[in-house]
Amino acid sequence: MGRGATVAKFACRCGAVQGTVAEASPQAVNRVICYCDDCQAFAHHLGRPDLLDEHGGTDIIQVAPAMISFDAGREYIAGIRLSPNGLHRWYARCCNTPMGNTVGPSIPLVGTVAQVFHTNGQVADRLFGRPAGAIMAQYAIGAPEGASRRIGSRLMLSSIAKVIGWRLKGKAWPNPFFDRATKRPHYRVTVVPETERQRLRAFCGPTPRSFPRT
Numbered sequence: 001m002g003r004g005a006t007v008a009k010f011a012c013r014c015g016a017v018q019g020t021v022a023e024a025s026p027q028a029v030n031r032v033i034c035y036c037d038d039c040q041a042f043a044h045h046l047g048r049p050d051l052l053d054e055h056g057g058t059d060i061i062q063v064a065p066a067m068i069s070f071d072a073g074r075e076y077i078a079g080i081r082l083s084p085n086g087l088h089r090w091y092a093r094c095c096n097t098p099m100g101n102t103v104g105p106s107i108p109l110v111g112t113v114a115q116v117f118h119t120n121g122q123v124a125d126r127l128f129g130r131p132a133g134a135i136m137a138q139y140a141i142g143a144p145e146g147a148s149r150r151i152g153s154r155l156m157l158s159s160i161a162k163v164i165g166w167r168l169k170g171k172a173w174p175n176p177f178f179d180r181a182t183k184r185p186h187y188r189v190t191v192v193p194e195t196e197r198q199r200l201r202a203f204c205g206p207t208p209r210s211f212p213r214t
């Protein structure tokens with residue numbers, strides 16, 4: 001375990017889905033605020049704008065798949081994608097709490113919202129430190145201070161380094177959302193209809209036309 005590492009508990013808002021993140025420490029994770037319109041749309045789709053900051057930012061803690069395990073409420077977990085090839089955005093159906101974003105079974109990275117760690121007196125800042133920065137500010141509502149547009153190179157390199165390290169250290173598997181042998185998701189995944197995706201745009205920041213959609 002690294003310096004100050006501990007086992008972090010997390011839970012959905014109603015407490016039915018619970019789990020742990022092993023070896024939680026500021027060094028073990030990346031923590032960034034993401035202002036992208038997909039993260040904003042996801043929160044609004046779930047009816048959970050309370051999870052966004054005043055500029056529409058989502059506070060995301062990126063961890064290795066093998067660090068996460070669910071201990072209760074697996075039957076409530078489901079996934080959505082905002083487009084057919086978009087991220088898998090996992091959530092707890094019991095109370096519409098985001099439970100982790102994944103790029104797919106081959107990229108060992110799970111992005112969890114910081115609020116799920118605010119349970120039983122736990123505080124995300126104490127476990128993981130403050131966010132290292134903010135990204136995708138071109139989608140933000142208003143102008144968040146100190147945020148980079150797109151993905152800042154320092155934060156990008158930090159994410160890539162973590163993913164490579166996790167793979168080398170064998171932390172890509174087990175993955176809480178995918179089966180290792182078949183690479184199939186453990187839970188039901190649905191793609192949000194295009195009409196719903198368009199409806200959600202009204203709640204989010206600007207949509208630059210030239211930017212690739214996810």
Ligand SMILES: [Zn+2]
Pocket residue numbers: 012013014015016017092093094095096097
């Ligand atoms: Zn719940």
Ligand SMILES: [Zn+2]
Pocket residue numbers: 034035036037038039040136
């Ligand atoms: Zn995002």
